[in-house]
Amino acid sequence: MATAERQFAEARRQMVLTQLRPNKVIDEQVIAAMAALPREQFVPKAYRGVAYMDEDVAIAPGRHLMEPMVLARLLQEAEIQPSEVALVIGAATGYEVAVLARLTSTVIGLEVDAALSQQAGQTLQALGIDNVALVDGALKDGLAKQGPFNVILFAGAVPEFSPAVLQQLADGGRLIGVLRAPGAPIGQTVLVKRAGDLFPHRVLFDAGTPMLPGFERPAGFVF
Template sequence: MPDYAAARLHMVEGQIRPNKVTDQRLVDAMLDVPREIFVPKASRGIAYVDEDVAVGNGRYMTEPMVFARMLQEAEIGAGDVVLDIGCGTGYSTAIIARLAATVVGLECDAALAARAGEALPEVGADNALVVTGPLGDGHAAQGPYDVIVFEGAVAEVPAAIRDQLADGGRMVAAVLGESGLGQVRLFRRAGAMVSSRVLFEAMPHLLPGFEPKPKFVF
């Protein structure tokens, strides 16, 4: 049987720490949560590789280094309420649950959401809730949110989701640039204004419903 605890340690020491991730709460969470239970059984041997891992139905778990850097930049506090968009089978939600007061995992695929709902109690994520619905709508019922995280790339962040960010809130997303490359951006709300800046380049798989709109050619 694979030594998953050793694999988690190797992931943290070989992928997470060398890539500017210094938040000890986040490091501890990634050491604690068993990533393998959130991937299909046939893929558990590659659960800790430094690349996106398929979880089914054309969806992927973002590679650990990119995911960890995004969460670190979001500066999730112990009292924060977080919206995790495109949570898939729930791994990202489980990690965030270790950092925040409450986390809502939003998933559009009912089968993946069901798997998340089964896995999260196994890892003690009692402060996590999984809801099913269109990702582009967010989940205003539990908002506003101190932090919003996108678990995949988007062509743009819809205004409906920006509006669910609390004053002083942070949002991280990999946004497609004009060249088609992904740029992880940090958004901050101050009153009615939402500003953003580029943090680093990364290209997770696109989330469903966030594909680029076709350009008209005359």
């Protein structure tokens, strides 16, 4: 193994030991997925040295990979099963898609930036991850034509979970993400579980996850 590969492998091990396990991540499937995936492959080369830091990592203007601990705890709360179908809203370079691909049977990644989507496809192919599909399109309304989904992950903070996206959950399906008011310094991670026509939710913990683009509320009319 080359020196750089050894360094990244050690960084992944330290991520598990110092970020995930001390912060209530106990799901061994989630831990194994994140311990196996080369997170550095999903960030620009100039940022690979900080790929495993305990914070969101910038990958393009206005776009980030989620902080490892936040992502791991969200996936843990979703209790993902091997036979399920998942949707990632804001697939970006594909890291969150790749993690989910190790936990369940099929993952669809929705991405508005065609360049990021192309990069994601190349990285996923290079890693031999073949149970995923990437779809180009606006993020705000999800992907109703491919639903329903057992799991929906927002890979970034949004001001609200729209009724249109909630309706894309299968009965018993779970939506996980971060709700953050525009301009607020911090948001809250939330788990929504569909029960028929009801969508009860549970607030989990605070997170400073950056906002996803395309969810801005229209400005009110000003005289």
